[in-house]
Amino acid sequence: MKYLDEYRDPVLAKKLIAEIHRITTRPWTLMEVCGGQTHTIVKQGIDEALPAGIRMIHGPGCPVCVTPLEQVDKALAIAARPDVIFTSYGDMLRVPGSTTDLLALKARGADVRIVYSPLDAVWIAAANPARQVVFFAIGFETTAPANAMAVAEAARRGIDNFSVLVSHVLVPPAMAAILESPMNRVQAFLAAGHVCAVMGWTEYEPIAARYRVPIVVTGFEPLDLLEGIWLAVRQLEAGRAEVENQYVRAVRREGVPLAQRQIFEVFEVGERSWRGIGEIPASGYHLREAYARFDAERRFAVDEIRTREHPACIAGAILTGEKTPLDCTAYGVLCSPQRPLGAPMVSSEGTCAAFHAAGRGLGLQLRPLLMPTLAPAEAPLAPAEAPLAPAEAPR
Amino acid sequence: MRHPATGHAAQPTATLEADAIACPAPIPEAERVILGHGSGGQLSAALLRDVIVPALGAASPGGVLNDAAVIEVAGSRLAFTTDSYVVSPIRFPGGDIGELAVNGTVNDLAMMGASPVAISLAYVIEEGLPLDELRDITASAARAAERAGVPIVTGDTKVVGRGAADRLFVNTAGIGLVPEGVAPSADGARPGDAVILSGPIGLHGVAVMSVREGLEFEVEIASDTRPLHGLVAALLAAVADVHVLRDPTRGGLSSALNEIATSSGVGIVLDEPAIPIPGPVRAACEMLGLDPLHVANEGVLVAFVPGEAAGAALAALRGLPGGEAAAVIGAVVADHPGMVTVRTIVGSERIVDMLVGEQLPRIC
Amino acid sequence: MCLGIPGKVVEIHDEAGLPMGKVDFGGVRKEACLAYVPETRIGDYVIVHVGFAISRVDEEEALRTLEILATMGDMVETELATMGPGMDAPAVISDEGAAGLLPVPPAAAGGRPGASPPPGGGG
Numbered sequence: 001m002k003y004l005d006e007y008r009d010p011v012l013a014k015k016l017i018a019e020i021h022r023i024t025t026r027p028w029t030l031m032e033v034c035g036g037q038t039h040t041i042v043k044q045g046i047d048e049a050l051p052a053g054i055r056m057i058h059g060p061g062c063p064v065c066v067t068p069l070e071q072v073d074k075a076l077a078i079a080a081r082p083d084v085i086f087t088s089y090g091d092m093l094r095v096p097g098s099t100t101d102l103l104a105l106k107a108r109g110a111d112v113r114i115v116y117s118p119l120d121a122v123w124i125a126a127a128n129p130a131r132q133v134v135f136f137a138i139g140f141e142t143t144a145p146a147n148a149m150a151v152a153e154a155a156r157r158g159i160d161n162f163s164v165l166v167s168h169v170l171v172p173p174a175m176a177a178i179l180e181s182p183m184n185r186v187q188a189f190l191a192a193g194h195v196c197a198v199m200g201w202t203e204y205e206p207i208a209a210r211y212r213v214p215i216v217v218t219g220f221e222p223l224d225l226l227e228g229i230w231l232a233v234r235q236l237e238a239g240r241a242e243v244e245n246q247y248v249r250a251v252r253r254e255g256v257p258l259a260q261r262q263i264f265e266v267f268e269v270g271e272r273s274w275r276g277i278g279e280i281p282a283s284g285y286h287l288r289e290a291y292a293r294f295d296a297e298r299r300f301a302v303d304e305i306r307t308r309e310h311p312a313c314i315a316g317a318i319l320t321g322e323k324t325p326l327d328c329t330a331y332g333v334l335c336s337p338q339r340p341l342g343a344p345m346v347s348s349e350g351t352c353a354a355f356h357a358a359g360r361g362l363g364l365q366l367r368p369l370l371m372p373t374l375a376p377a378e379a380p381l382a383p384a385e386a387p388l389a390p391a392e393a394p395r
Numbered sequence: 396m397r398h399p400a401t402g403h404a405a406q407p408t409a410t411l412e413a414d415a416i417a418c419p420a421p422i423p424e425a426e427r428v429i430l431g432h433g434s435g436g437q438l439s440a441a442l443l444r445d446v447i448v449p450a451l452g453a454a455s456p457g458g459v460l461n462d463a464a465v466i467e468v469a470g471s472r473l474a475f476t477t478d479s480y481v482v483s484p485i486r487f488p489g490g491d492i493g494e495l496a497v498n499g500t501v502n503d504l505a506m507m508g509a510s511p512v513a514i515s516l517a518y519v520i521e522e523g524l525p526l527d528e529l530r531d532i533t534a535s536a537a538r539a540a541e542r543a544g545v546p547i548v549t550g551d552t553k554v555v556g557r558g559a560a561d562r563l564f565v566n567t568a569g570i571g572l573v574p575e576g577v578a579p580s581a582d583g584a585r586p587g588d589a590v591i592l593s594g595p596i597g598l599h600g601v602a603v604m605s606v607r608e609g610l611e612f613e614v615e616i617a618s619d620t621r622p623l624h625g626l627v628a629a630l631l632a633a634v635a636d637v638h639v640l641r642d643p644t645r646g647g648l649s650s651a652l653n654e655i656a657t658s659s660g661v662g663i664v665l666d667e668p669a670i671p672i673p674g675p676v677r678a679a680c681e682m683l684g685l686d687p688l689h690v691a692n693e694g695v696l697v698a699f700v701p702g703e704a705a706g707a708a709l710a711a712l713r714g715l716p717g718g719e720a721a722a723v724i725g726a727v728v729a730d731h732p733g734m735v736t737v738r739t740i741v742g743s744e745r746i747v748d749m750l751v752g753e754q755l756p757r758i759c
Numbered sequence: 760m761c762l763g764i765p766g767k768v769v770e771i772h773d774e775a776g777l778p779m780g781k782v783d784f785g786g787v788r789k790e791a792c793l794a795y796v797p798e799t800r801i802g803d804y805v806i807v808h809v810g811f812a813i814s815r816v817d818e819e820e821a822l823r824t825l826e827i828l829a830t831m832g833d834m835v836e837t838e839l840a841t842m843g844p845g846m847d848a849p850a851v852i853s854d855e856g857a858a859g860l861l862p863v864p865p866a867a868a869g870g871r872p873g874a875s876p877p878p879g880g881g882g
Contacts, residue, residue, distance in 0.1 A: 001678050001785035003765035003804060003816055010740045012828045017741060019831050036762060045743035089809065107429045117810025119777075119792065139809075142763065145795055146811040153777070194763045197806060197814040220763075222740045223828060249821035250765075250806050250814045259795040259813065337437075359734065359746025605787075613781075613788035675786030682784050684762050 007221030027053030034192035035062030035349025057321030200255030276316030313342035435645025436750030489617025493536030509571030597676035600690035619694030
């Protein structure tokens with residue numbers, strides 16, 4: 001595949017690794033933000049090929065993983081309703097809520113459907129005027145243009161039985177929050193390439209300046225990541241702290257202005273709680289008042305949810321990079337892809353899932369095949385403490 | 396409208412108390428079957444191991460789980476197998492459920508080294524299925540049986556109400572004769588064996604996905620469904636000691652290899668560039684975020700043969716339709732028993748895991 | 760979720776007011792909405808994420824990246840961008856130079872050897 005395969009060349013990869021070894025004179029700690037980057041790094045063993053002093057910390061760049069538990073529980077409550085067709089990106093289906101997950105709900109008869117594009121959810125709504133169609137609008141800024149367009153199109157065409165459950169999260173505030181932490185050891189970032197393709201990189205310049213950290217906008221293929229690491233280490237070795245673009249074939253400094261315009265027509269920045277991390281100010285998108293009628297949270301009045309995380313899950317520490325899955329005593333034993341306790345094990349981009357799929361830390365553990373486990377537990381449909389108000393009748 | 400502060404509680408403690416592990420799940424559980432149990436991956440294996448096999452108890456003789464059972468009857472060895480087909484949609488590029496059902500059972504017999512003797516064909520039909528479709532699919536099954544040289548000797552037809560079956564479910568069962576001295580089995584792999592793949596992978600799964608509602612994409616790929624007993628016969632004629640035969644259907648190549656590695660107590664090292672994966676299959680997998688090693692196949696087999704017999708095996712396969720792209724894709728080692736590994740781009744080794752649960756609903 | 764892959768636009772049409780393209784990903788074709796990259800022409804490559812083209816691939820830059828990697832180790836470090844005057848200000852090392860874009864701090868210098876301004880101003 002063009003513009004993909006070329007960036008997987010093993011010969012060039014080894015060359016880049018040799019170059020990184022050549023220029024590294026001191027230990028450095030880097031963080032890659034995006035889950036897709038984590039996946040490639042772990043799958044290809046890139047972190048293990050770097051000089052011993054360079055440590056890669058895997059950041060909270062998996063939007064599935066950081067979707068707040070409250071939003072997942074709200075999604076479950078809404079999806080359980082017989083009048084609702086609940087649509088979502090595939091990854092969210094196995095994310096555990098406080099008591100169950102969307103896939104288990106589907107097994108019990110809820111109309112839960114995977115869509116490839118959010119526009120598909122709008123067309124489903126148009127084709128099913130007697131039902132309520134709700135779309136779980138999660139993601140980073142990369143996905144916001146698509147989610148925004150879905151809302152805008154529904155508005156334009158008067159498809160009023162459509163609504164969105166919004167749970168967008170933003171990268172720059174998360175990076176700042178990590179840098180603010182007194183326990184932070186991250187000295188340079190690989191910024192998320194597709195987030196920056198949409199938003200550009202101007203938001204990162206003040207961060208680089210204020211915290212004196214190099215930030216390299218990086219792609220997702222092995223050569224992209226190696227080149228991004230190389231650029232970051234080069235800056236660190238030279239004492240520089242700038243924003244640099246490795247992913248030149250897809251990212252321009254100003255991003256895609258049309259996409260940004262659409263995002264800000266539909267959404268505005270607000271608070272957002274990140275699962276496992278807590279609240280980060282100004283780190284999420286919410287629907288603007290003009291589009292509030294498409295807000296599923298308003299339409300279905302699901303405010304009274306009380307959440308409960310699994311006590312053994314240390315997702316928070318994993319997401320900020322303070323711990324790795326290898327530090328988690330549940331990893332590979334109680335918690336595995338077929339029986340995940342938390343989101344980073346469910347999502348294909350989650351750190352724990354990436355580690356597990358690559359077999360890290362499982363050498364001395366029982367092979368998953370030998371573990372006596374079955375499907376994730378089933379539980380009562382809606383939490384008893386969350387009475388649902390009747391849906392607003394569509395106009 | 397600003398979202399009210401959700402006031403999420405402080406993050407979970409990073410340290411763990413011993414009793415947090417001891418009593419982890421306070422929720423009373425009523426477990427159910429989920430789609431993932433049918434995917435051919437780890438959940439499927441768990442369902443078999445933890446629910447079905449124990450419930451069968453003494454009724455089941457136990458032993459290694461292979462594609463078919465081999466039973467001694469009056470001095471001959473009979474292979475016996477059954478499979479149900481629930482693919483949706485029932486027609487897909489390159490075939491339909493009728494053809495799939497016949498080929499699949501012929502192949503399960505072939506994986507024990509057996510030549511097919513007879514098969515059965517049973518239908519569970521959803522009310523409302525057009526008769527023309529039923530005719531077409533049955534004709535397709537008949538053609539496949541004729542091509543495989545096996546008669547359909549018995550069958551059954553049931554009709555259920557609308558919604559109780561997704562258009563048509565098919566079950567086929569088959570019996571075959573296993574020649575003297577032939578006994579490939581999942582626990583037969585030995586260090587030093589060559590792992591041989593008869594052809595390109597991923598075609599069936601991608602072909603079916605491409606017409607799956609909600610996912611549709613255009614691709615010039617057809618399912619690779621075909622009977623494999625001809626390839627098997629050629630292989631058995633060329634190689635005295637075929638250790639393992641398996642057709643990697645649901646769960647893909649990686650699931651099959653993992654099962655064999657575990658059954659045999661050996662490790663497998665794969666040579667990824669040697670695995671034939673057609674361009675469009677790779678592209679579709681990229682697009683959907685899937686691993687080609689997890690995608691279902693219906694027209695390829697893996698064979699484990701002693702290393703020195705690899706050349707003869709390849710020559711035998713490559714001379715036949717369906718085997719042109721046969722290749723050695725790996726080797727069996729004594730290291731890391733039960734695990735399949737592959738070389739990464741940077742030169743390190745990583746584990747190739749089994750599919751966990753549901754990848755996409757019912758592709759074969 | 761960041762799953763965005765490059766594909767070639769082989770057809771462009773309007774679907775109920777939205778510009779849609781048929782995109783070929785190495786033999787697999789799927790529709791993607793082109794609303795955010797309206798300047799796209801047939802033959803262009805775009806990055807598609809959840810059914811939307813979110814960026815166009817700059818083919819020259821793509822090639823340049825590979826060329827640079829291929830010659831890595833032969834290059835002298837000083838060939839690459841350095842900070843200009845105003846060393847305290849965060850310099851932006853931009854591959855595109857400063858042609859016709861939003862104001863770039865004066866410390867920005869040319870990017871890779873042979874960098875040239877991007878086609879258009881993006882978006």
